[in-house]
Amino acid sequence: MRYFHLVWANLTRHKRRTVLTxxxxxxxxxxxxxxxxVVTTLxxxxxxxxxxRMIVQSAKAIVFFLPMSYRERLAAVPGVEAVTWANWFGGxxxxxxxxxxxxxxxxxxxxxxxxxxxxxPSDQREAFLRERSAxxxxxxxxxxxxxxVGQNVTLQGTIFPGDWTxxxxxxxxxxxxxxxxxxxxxxxxxxxxxxxxWVSPGWYVLQLADPSRAPxxxxxxxxxxxxxxxxxxTGTERAFNSNFITMWGNVSFLMNTIGMAVVFAILLxxxxxxxxxxxxxxxxxxxxxxxxxxxxxxxxxxxAEASAIALGGAALGLGGxxxxxxSTGFSAMGFLPGFDVSGxxxxxxxxxxxxLALTSGLVPxxxxxRLSAVQALRHVE
Amino acid sequence: xxxxxxxxxxxxxxxxxxxxxxxxxxxxxxxEGSFTALMGPSGSGKSTLLNLIAGLDRPTSGTVTVAGSxxxxxxxxxxAAWRARHVGFVFQSYNLLPVLTAFQNVELPLLLTxxxxxxxxxxxxxxLEVVGLADRAEHFPRQLSGGQEQRVAIARAVVSDxxxxxxxxxTGQLDAKSAAEVLALxxxxxxxxxxxxxxxxHDPHAxxxxxxVLHLDKGVLAP
Numbered sequence: 001m002r003y004f005h006l007v008w009a010n011l012t013r014h015k016r017r018t019v020l021t022x023x024x025x026x027x028x029x030x031x032x033x034x035x036x037x038v039v040t041t042l043x044x045x046x047x048x049x050x051x052x053r054m055i056v057q058s059a060k061a062i063v064f065f066l067p068m069s070y071r072e073r074l075a076a077v078p079g080v081e082a083v084t085w086a087n088w089f090g091g092x093x094x095x096x097x098x099x100x101x102x103x104x105x106x107x108x109x110x111x112x113x114x115x116x117x118x119x120x121p122s123d124q125r126e127a128f129l130r131e132r133s134a135x136x137x138x139x140x141x142x143x144x145x146x147x148x149v150g151q152n153v154t155l156q157g158t159i160f161p162g163d164w165t166x167x168x169x170x171x172x173x174x175x176x177x178x179x180x181x182x183x184x185x186x187x188x189x190x191x192x193x194x195x196x197x198w199v200s201p202g203w204y205v206l207q208l209a210d211p212s213r214a215p216x217x218x219x220x221x222x223x224x225x226x227x228x229x230x231x232x233x234t235g236t237e238r239a240f241n242s243n244f245i246t247m248w249g250n251v252s253f254l255m256n257t258i259g260m261a262v263v264f265a266i267l268l269x270x271x272x273x274x275x276x277x278x279x280x281x282x283x284x285x286x287x288x289x290x291x292x293x294x295x296x297x298x299x300x301x302x303x304a305e306a307s308a309i310a311l312g313g314a315a316l317g318l319g320g321x322x323x324x325x326x327s328t329g330f331s332a333m334g335f336l337p338g339f340d341v342s343g344x345x346x347x348x349x350x351x352x353x354x355x356l357a358l359t360s361g362l363v364p365x366x367x368x369x370r371l372s373a374v375q376a377l378r379h380v381e
Numbered sequence: 382x383x384x385x386x387x388x389x390x391x392x393x394x395x396x397x398x399x400x401x402x403x404x405x406x407x408x409x410x411x412x413e414g415s416f417t418a419l420m421g422p423s424g425s426g427k428s429t430l431l432n433l434i435a436g437l438d439r440p441t442s443g444t445v446t447v448a449g450s451x452x453x454x455x456x457x458x459x460x461a462a463w464r465a466r467h468v469g470f471v472f473q474s475y476n477l478l479p480v481l482t483a484f485q486n487v488e489l490p491l492l493l494t495x496x497x498x499x500x501x502x503x504x505x506x507x508x509l510e511v512v513g514l515a516d517r518a519e520h521f522p523r524q525l526s527g528g529q530e531q532r533v534a535i536a537r538a539v540v541s542d543x544x545x546x547x548x549x550x551x552t553g554q555l556d557a558k559s560a561a562e563v564l565a566l567x568x569x570x571x572x573x574x575x576x577x578x579x580x581x582x583h584d585p586h587a588x589x590x591x592x593x594v595l596h597l598d599k600g601v602l603a604p
Binding site: 012 | 461464470490
């Protein structure tokens with residue numbers, strides 16, 4: 001502590017440079033925390049989904065609908081305990097950027113299927129099931145738009161054009177934070193009434209009695225519809241989610257490589273600035289040595305300075321990212337449910353900051369320690 | 382009684398491929414409580430001699446002994462600790478740290494001691510009073526005149542009550558009035574506080590303030 005004012009005085013020598021360098025470190029680590037959190041959230045999302053539930057979709061692609069008649073045949077497949085289905089309702093609230101996931105589902109069987117994943121008060125569930133124009137929304141979505149239960153909200157349809165008004169009858173909580181709370185569930189019948197020729201299931205969800213029979217059930221389902229009008233592809237819900245996430249594969253790659261390269265470049269600039277700052281004071285190293293400061297003192301002072309900038313930047317960047325995303329409940333419009341800067345990301349970010357302190361401080365610190373006092377003093381005289 | 386004893390002192394260094402000999406077997410003593418001015422042309426070895434006495438530089442051969450301690454035989458850490466305790470160094474260009482106040486600059490050598498904060502502050506206040514700058518304690522170097530800066534540098538040199546004060550052209554950058562004030566201060570430190578002082582100077586007026594004047598030429602004491 002007795003040398004603290006020396007370190008502080010040097011840090012505040014060029015206030016603007018110190019602030020900018022610290023800000024660079026903070027920005028680099030904020031980016032690091034954000035980009036890595038996208039990747040970790042995507043991975044967590046891929047792990048969501050039950051192994052005892054299976055998704056049946058068109059063998060061609062998820063955008064192709066399946067016939068409604070498949071429902072009874074799926075229910076008859078040995079090992080299938082329950083069946084529900086849903087469809088994707090493209091729509092947004094007021095303006096296109098207010099887009100979120102909306103599922104047009106067979107409401108009762110859908111809620112039964114997901115009863116262990118969604119917490120929905122029973123009175124709200126009943127109210128939703130009673131009313132065709134009702135909907136339920138995730139609590140996060142409710143909070144995001146400042147909605148309340150009982151309110152009517154109008155969506156502009158994209159796949160199903162026109163204005164669609166729904167009454168919010170319930171708000172669910174996701175048991176697993178990686179399960180999106182940014183979604184809305186509506187009754188498929190509402191859409192069917194306006195578009196009878198269009199609406200049929202986008203995918204079926206099967207509840208299995210025994211998860212270990214999943215491969216056999218998948219084979220049985222797909223062989224059942226092999227020669228039908230719409231052949232199917234069946235897999236566990238977790239695999240379905242995982243496949244969906246792999247569509248983000250290139251995004252993850254970009255985050256991990258280009259993003260990290262940008263972070264690294266910013267850190268190099270910051271390190272260079274920190275080294276330059278230490279080099280400028282060669283003469284003062286000579287003065288301090290003449291006064292009696294040892295090589296160890298000089299090494300420690302330079303390292304303390306580098307550490308203060310690196311760790312200060314880390315506290316701002318990593319702490320800022322953690323606080324920002326936690327306070328705003330950021331979820332990229334529901335595509336990254338449970339988005340959070342994890343402890344592992346914070347620890348890794350801190351590790352990068354320590355590495356930065358070492359790399360940017362070590363060179364000038366060793367130089368300061370090794371420099372002879374006479375050599376250093378000649379620098380000014 | 383000799384406080385500083387130089388025996389068989391040789392110092393040479395290499396510049397490019399040439400070996401330049403500064404001293405070759407110099408013998409010299411500085412008595413305790415003396416005030417000696419070292420004069421001589423540029424390159425005669427005056428500053429090198431100060432650096433060798435302060436342990437900032439090492440002799441090629443020979444010994445440097447200060448108050449019974451052989452400085453030339455000490456390791457780097459021991460030397461730094463010894464310097465903090467026994468040497469007060471004053472430079473031509475003051476060399477105050479610009480980011481520290483006068484008070485903090487003077488306090489620097491005391492940070493290396495075991496003194497408490499209160500004791501350190503008492504010492505600093507005393508040193509600033511001795512040089513007549515108690516009222517400038519919170520000023521930064523840029524807020525002081527050249528003469529004041531040099532007096533702060535002298536306060537820094539004496540604050541730890543060193544065995545010897547070494548000054549390298551302390552009046553070289555000062556106007557006549559400021560130079561006279563600094564020299565008067567040095568005389569007072571020597572006369573009142575019995576400090577042993579070795580001062581390198583080009584200025585004959587400054588040399589007159591010292592009790593003895595030695596002339597160096599090409600590393601050899603002139604008669």
